[in-house]
Amino acid sequence: MKNKFFTTLSILASSIVLFSCNDKQLTEVVEVPLPTKEEKITIGKPDDVKADPGSFEITKLPFAYDGLAPQIRSLTLETHYSKHYLTYTNNLNKEIASTEFENAPIEDILKKLDLNNAKLRQNAGGYYNHTLYFNILTPKEQTPKDTLASSINKEFGSFDNLTKQFKNEANKQFGSGWVWLVVDKAGKLQVTTTENQDNPLMKNALIKGTPILGIDLWEHAYYLDYQNRKKTYIDAFYKLINWEKVNENYKTALTQVKKF
Template sequence: MLAFSISPLGLNLAPRASVRMAAGGEQILLARFGVPAPELSVDRRGALGLGAAACAALGTSMPAFAADDPMFTLPPLPYAYDALEPHIDAATMKFHHDFHHQAYITNLNKAMAGKPKADLVSLMPGAKAAKLNNAGGGHYNHCMFWSTLGPKAGGEPSGALGDAMAKAFGSYDDFKAQFSAAAAGVFGSGWAWLAVAKDGSVKIVTTPNQDNPLMDGATEAGLIPILGIDVWEHAYYLKYQNRRPEYIAAFYNVVNWAKVGEYYATAAAGKPIAF
């Protein structure tokens, strides 16, 4: 079993988000993904320390510049780790955010070392050619994922987004059936997306790994993602094991349609969502 110590990292503990792993959860995550999952959580000030631990477990290295001048940093969750219970469990949220998302950021900072500063969204169109689709896409995709989820959410979309979805899919139940089928059908790891075309219509598309519709050749040209579901196993394995359809069904209970509606307005105006 991998030993992991928190105190040498000098982490600043955040009582609000402190979470205890479900019984056996740490062992399951370690065995499945090989990434440390400590019982105590940290706030944003501890993110670089967590990134170093995550990178060590993933067999990568923390760039020397990262502690002093990281181009990209881990955004804090806009809610507590347990806020999406019982649909997405607190242990998975902590593991997914603090380790997986941080590891993408660390690798992106390493890849961008010595290069001019850039906005994350500006890297997406050329991400594949620059070999940034895994690290850069991982950062972008997770920023969208966290921001479009929330407690006391769910329900149905309304306003301009609701109208566009009704035109494209029929009823909301029809949308869920099509989106669920697309997400369940992703082979291996990847994402299913609700994306906006140049004419303001909405479509469901999927991408492998950490690709997204903003990347060259990922899907039809011109699509702007406004909602994505992460169907990598680390997003649901601890609670749902291999039952991906159950995780997808639970996802609708925590979608923040008000935020997705804001993203729709931006995308319908031809602007990708910036993080």
């Protein structure tokens, strides 16, 4: 009886020690300092990012990594710019080194490349598409003006109509791809889509043209901020469009129509 009492007491004491130990462990886990601000996990500045030596360099980001927050937050922008875009650029430079494309303009590479060359197709597209994407964003909401505004009204009926069509195409896009506003072979504005990293300059484009605006619909562009809420990302992106820059692209594209 005495032995049974001490055995029971011993088990009870062990349980208390074990429970206390577990409790302490749980407390310690909870107390591990987790990053609470994006600044703690942001590792650099856009200007610090450089492509490896080669034909193409990445475009300068016209704002800081937190410049588009809260619509597109620092971690998303940093990852997109300094990882995804940089990788496409480095890979493109490797793919064209010592080939006929080594000193060619990116537009020519895209128009001429063999679509069966998967690496060149993906990386040349990825480089061009992201270069455009990062150049047509701005922290301050704008609306089209000048030549572009007139053409939008003339060809779409109104800016609202263009907005509806663009957003509708973006929401319909299944899987990774892009939606574009392009100047087609006749000099007309059109909304069109491409899959993966293809774009309207390539031979397989449904509507060929020069992109003047594009939305990246790959999950890496929005998943950290919006998860499955793609529509919210599309609406947020649309408020970040630098229409002044798109207007510049438009005027340049019009001068190149005859080259198609």
